[in-house]
Amino acid sequence: MGDVRAGMLLVATPGLLDPNFADTVVLLLDVDADGALGVVINRPSAVPVSEVLDPWAESCAEPEVLFRGGPVSPEGALAVALLRDADAAPVGFREIDGAGGRIGLLDLDTPVELVADTLAELRIFAGYAGWGAAQLAAEIEEGSWYVVQGELPDAFGEDPSQLKREVLRRQPGDLAWLSTRPLDPGLN
Numbered sequence: 001m002g003d004v005r006a007g008m009l010l011v012a013t014p015g016l017l018d019p020n021f022a023d024t025v026v027l028l029l030d031v032d033a034d035g036a037l038g039v040v041i042n043r044p045s046a047v048p049v050s051e052v053l054d055p056w057a058e059s060c061a062e063p064e065v066l067f068r069g070g071p072v073s074p075e076g077a078l079a080v081a082l083l084r085d086a087d088a089a090p091v092g093f094r095e096i097d098g099a100g101g102r103i104g105l106l107d108l109d110t111p112v113e114l115v116a117d118t119l120a121e122l123r124i125f126a127g128y129a130g131w132g133a134a135q136l137a138a139e140i141e142e143g144s145w146y147v148v149q150g151e152l153p154d155a156f157g158e159d160p161s162q163l164k165r166e167v168l169r170r171q172p173g174d175l176a177w178l179s180t181r182p183l184d185p186g187l188n
Contacts, residue, residue, distance in 0.1 A: 004028070005097070007097070007149075009028070009154065010024075011146040011168060013145060015143055016144040020129075021144075025040070027154065027155050029080075029128075035133050036130070037128055039067070039127075039129065040070050041080075041123070041163065043069075044066075044068075047066045047126075048066075049124055052066060053077065053108060056079070060123060067126070070127045072127055072128050074126050078125045079107075081104060082120045082121040082152060082153075082155070084118055085102075086100065089104075090115040092106055093115070146175060148167060
C-alpha cells in the first residue's frame, strides 16, 4: 500500500455494496505493514454525545452526535480532534502521522478542562474500521475504494451527507465527474 497512508481518505466506489461501507468516506488513522485503521466520517447516528459522554458534548462539532465509525468495537469510542495550534498539543493527544500536526486522536479519559481550550474541532466515533495486512490493498486493487488526500475540515463538517460529493468534486480528472453520479444511475 505504498501510496496509502494515515490522513488520507478512502471513498467508497459505486461497486462497494457492503452495507457497512456503501457510500462512505473513511479517514485513515493508522496504516502500517500489519494493516490499517480508520473511521467512517460521514455517518452520524441519532445518539447525542451528551447522552453518552456528556463532558465532551460542548467541545464537539455540529451535529453534536456520535458518528458510526465502523463495524469494529461499536460499543467503544474514538475521538478525532483538530487543534487550534499544532505547536500546542495537549496531554492525551496523538497526532495522525502525515496529517499536518493539527489532527489526531484524543484520549477521552483526559479531563476536558485540560484540553478544551486547545481544540478547534472534535468528533466522537462509536466503533472503527479495520483491515488486516494486505486486506485494504486487495480491496483497493479490486476497485472498492478511491484513495484521495484528506483535508483538515473533512472530519468535522456540519453536513456529512454531502461529504462524499464534496471530496470527489475537488479531485482532478475523472473522479470529479463522479461527484454528480446519482445513487442509482439506472434511473437516468
